[in-house]
Amino acid sequence: MIEAYGLTKRYGAKTAVYNLSFQVRPGAVTGFLGPNGSGKSTTMRMILGLDQPTSGHVTIGGQPYRKLPNAPRQVGALLDAKAVHGGRSARSHLLCLAQLSGIPARRVDEVLGLVGLQDVGGKRSKGFSLGMGQRLGIAAALLGDPQVLLFDEPVNGLDPEGILWVRNLMKRLADEGRTVFVSSHLMSEMALTADHLIVIGRGQLMADMPVKDFITQNSVGYARVRTPDDAPEQREKLGSALAEAGGQVEPEADGALRVTGVPLPRISDLAHGADVRLWELSPHQASLEEAYMRLTQGAVDYRSTTDLAAGLAPTGFGPGAPGMPVPGTVPGGMPGGMPGQVPGQVPGQAPGAMPGGPVPGGYGPPGGAPPVPPQADPRGAYAAGPYQGASGAGDGGRG
Numbered sequence: 001m002i003e004a005y006g007l008t009k010r011y012g013a014k015t016a017v018y019n020l021s022f023q024v025r026p027g028a029v030t031g032f033l034g035p036n037g038s039g040k041s042t043t044m045r046m047i048l049g050l051d052q053p054t055s056g057h058v059t060i061g062g063q064p065y066r067k068l069p070n071a072p073r074q075v076g077a078l079l080d081a082k083a084v085h086g087g088r089s090a091r092s093h094l095l096c097l098a099q100l101s102g103i104p105a106r107r108v109d110e111v112l113g114l115v116g117l118q119d120v121g122g123k124r125s126k127g128f129s130l131g132m133g134q135r136l137g138i139a140a141a142l143l144g145d146p147q148v149l150l151f152d153e154p155v156n157g158l159d160p161e162g163i164l165w166v167r168n169l170m171k172r173l174a175d176e177g178r179t180v181f182v183s184s185h186l187m188s189e190m191a192l193t194a195d196h197l198i199v200i201g202r203g204q205l206m207a208d209m210p211v212k213d214f215i216t217q218n219s220v221g222y223a224r225v226r227t228p229d230d231a232p233e234q235r236e237k238l239g240s241a242l243a244e245a246g247g248q249v250e251p252e253a254d255g256a257l258r259v260t261g262v263p264l265p266r267i268s269d270l271a272h273g274a275d276v277r278l279w280e281l282s283p284h285q286a287s288l289e290e291a292y293m294r295l296t297q298g299a300v301d302y303r304s305t306t307d308l309a310a311g312l313a314p315t316g317f318g319p320g321a322p323g324m325p326v327p328g329t330v331p332g333g334m335p336g337g338m339p340g341q342v343p344g345q346v347p348g349q350a351p352g353a354m355p356g357g358p359v360p361g362g363y364g365p366p367g368g369a370p371p372v373p374p375q376a377d378p379r380g381a382y383a384a385g386p387y388q389g390a391s392g393a394g395d396g397g398r399g
């Protein structure tokens, strides 16, 4: 179990992490999500004792990392896959790490097999692709067969098969009872991989809850309504009728209308009453990616000047769009110009600034985002992608 209490990290005037408290439990994959620069890597470095918190503290199994006896056998981490001596072969890189930690040399070939690099173990890592480098970093994390694993952006640079492999590896490690903490800014990937989510924005906690609760609380139903393309006045007429009925109407890129707050049958009745023909009337669920982007849009540091000039928000749910409050902009901000804590926000609960679940009178069951489909890898959880991995558990054959 990883436990953080009031973690704060300042780099000069920059507050990278502010008052962050959370727990990462064993037996589950916990996704650590946040936009670029939100403090994920800084938090991971503090967990691993590589950065000293300005205030607060963090423990692994009740102890700070630096006080853990034989830490590499208890905690494995992938932080920066490029942090490898490129002139060394993958095998000798792992052998060095193993020797430093008193891990038997035979474990090196085991982990090379686990990550599918057994055929290129003798090659210098400077010739490795991004994806091969990620696999080597994952091999290093698994070397000590640790109970606690931290992965910073493990799918970075991996092809779809590699992404599936990492997903199944994380799940398998958690099923074995390990603590698996994995950062990403890809909500869609985390929805498939993680059991629990910790979301931060500008270094502050924005959500800490099971994935299924995140889906329930943050999924918003809407209807897509399309009128004949050759009769724009019909679209106008319907838009006015829907707005009068209390609906929120936004244009879609293809000319359809995205409607929230009015049930489907009522939309049909309103169209009929206004003598408007419909080409489409369909229920939809905002994707989890959209929900995540809504949650974090007030906490995004880096945005294209083109988007800013156009007033574009990442998802079309722009700040100021109806029913789309901007989280993290409430008064009471932290020192250094950080956004304030969202009122009512506690660990395990979405910030109060979120839409708070399906729009009343909206569509679909409460929290009716599409269920997360189970992902099966027919080759087994440890089967690797292009670099075919050896099968077998991560804890076998060690002395």
Ligand SMILES: Nc1ncnc2c1ncn2[C@@H]1O[C@H](COP(=O)(O)OP(=O)(O)OP(=O)(O)O)[C@@H](O)[C@H]1O
Pocket (backbone or CB within 6 Å): 011, 014, 015, 016, 034, 035, 036, 037, 038, 039, 040, 041, 042, 043, 185
């Ligand atoms: N050593 C440092 N010195 C100064 N500022 C730093 C340092 N490390 C991180 N920061 C700043 O702290 C903030 C958080 O950075 P961090 O790398 O933790 O974010 P992140 O969520 O991991 O981002 P990304 O998703 O882009 O990897 C950023 O504004 C970053 O510029």
